[in-house]
Amino acid sequence: MSDSQNSQSEYSAKYEPVVEHVYNPNECKYCWSTPAKKITFSQQWVGSGYDNLFTFLFDRLIGWPEIRSSEGPYCRSCATATFRDMVDGTCKTGWWGLIAFVSNIAVLLGNFLSWRQIQQLTEPHRNPREAYPDFVRPLAPGDNLVSRGGIWLGIAVILLVTVVLVLLFSVV
Numbered sequence: 001m002s003d004s005q006n007s008q009s010e011y012s013a014k015y016e017p018v019v020e021h022v023y024n025p026n027e028c029k030y031c032w033s034t035p036a037k038k039i040t041f042s043q044q045w046v047g048s049g050y051d052n053l054f055t056f057l058f059d060r061l062i063g064w065p066e067i068r069s070s071e072g073p074y075c076r077s078c079a080t081a082t083f084r085d086m087v088d089g090t091c092k093t094g095w096w097g098l099i100a101f102v103s104n105i106a107v108l109l110g111n112f113l114s115w116r117q118i119q120q121l122t123e124p125h126r127n128p129r130e131a132y133p134d135f136v137r138p139l140a141p142g143d144n145l146v147s148r149g150g151i152w153l154g155i156a157v158i159l160l161v162t163v164v165l166v167l168l169f170s171v172v
């Protein structure tokens, strides 16, 4: 065995993971990294697939939208991935009703408050001396919001509603 191989195996013996990591509730729920923080993200959508026009109109005018929330602990990476998914989804599916429109703005504001909490987290890390199961991985952060499309749809909807309201009030 050459010197370099020898030192390599000594290195491995010294630093390769020796213990199975056991999850504790201070770690990110997806990748088991720290630091992680309890942060909640929400997505709203208005139902689709109606039996008839009446149920469609009922849902759009006075129906409550559905909101799904997901609570951490999240590390910085997994929080970013979840934030992007939920804001993009909310911007695409959440506007389409009277109550839903107002509630959608509240859901988006809540998500942006949560985003501010992500900024307080430093890069996630794990214990290099411990082994983690294969399925425990950080969520892929994916494309940023600007390139996903939902945010532009959201801005367009808000502008359109603003213009319609201004026109209505200028007529009255």
Ligand SMILES: [Zn+2]
Pocket (backbone or CB within 6 Å): 028, 029, 030, 031, 032, 033, 074, 075, 076, 077, 078, 079, 124, 137, 138, 139
């Ligand atoms: Zn994570």
